[in-house]
Amino acid sequence: MLPGIPPSIYLASASPRRHELLNQINLPHEVLHVPTPPGEDEPQHPGEAAHVYVQRTAMDKAVRASHFIEGQKLAPKPVLTADTCVILDGQVLGKPVDDADTARILGLLSGKTHEVHTAIVVAWQGQYFTDVSITQVSMKLLEEQEINAYCASGEGNGKAGAYGIQGLASLFIERISGSYSGVMGLPLFETGRLLRLAYSASA
Numbered sequence: 001m002l003p004g005i006p007p008s009i010y011l012a013s014a015s016p017r018r019h020e021l022l023n024q025i026n027l028p029h030e031v032l033h034v035p036t037p038p039g040e041d042e043p044q045h046p047g048e049a050a051h052v053y054v055q056r057t058a059m060d061k062a063v064r065a066s067h068f069i070e071g072q073k074l075a076p077k078p079v080l081t082a083d084t085c086v087i088l089d090g091q092v093l094g095k096p097v098d099d100a101d102t103a104r105i106l107g108l109l110s111g112k113t114h115e116v117h118t119a120i121v122v123a124w125q126g127q128y129f130t131d132v133s134i135t136q137v138s139m140k141l142l143e144e145q146e147i148n149a150y151c152a153s154g155e156g157n158g159k160a161g162a163y164g165i166q167g168l169a170s171l172f173i174e175r176i177s178g179s180y181s182g183v184m185g186l187p188l189f190e191t192g193r194l195l196r197l198a199y200s201a202s203a
Helices: 016-024 050-072 099-109 144-153 180-184 188-201
Strands: 009-011 029-031 079-088 091-093 113-124 127-139 173-177
Touching (some): 009 016, 016 180, 091 099, 180 188
Antiparallel strands (some): 079 091
């Protein structure tokens, strides 16, 4: 592991993509399964900016994870949480509820440039460190058959904006400006920077 990075952390996320990304940088981590309260996917407040919304939801997860670690008397180590949302024309596009909703969301994204906001929070020794990655993603004009095929694949299920850039939807993406790993759900540059900051603050 690179200097200044904690030897091990908790990842308070069920996302397999975030788990894979941490493995990619050889960061030892333990996936923390924190009970999810009803209504975790709280809607955006009226007038709330997208980057503020995603940062708030990631912070809520970090606070719950910290309390869970204390309550379960787990070994102390930094905990990482994240939240991702897709923004089109200032509107947050959430996770689709079914195939019809996946098709609707892809139809909105088709032929346009949208933003992917991923907020990360590192909680360590009573302090919370946070950052937000914002990436511009341009999607090609989709044909109806492409949308139907993607819906049938099931890849959009449970994903913000109804797509995952690392799968079939990579065929739809003309270009991105920003963090590819951030679009996947965990911006690695910002994550490393935040982990160093949190770890050095406790030294």
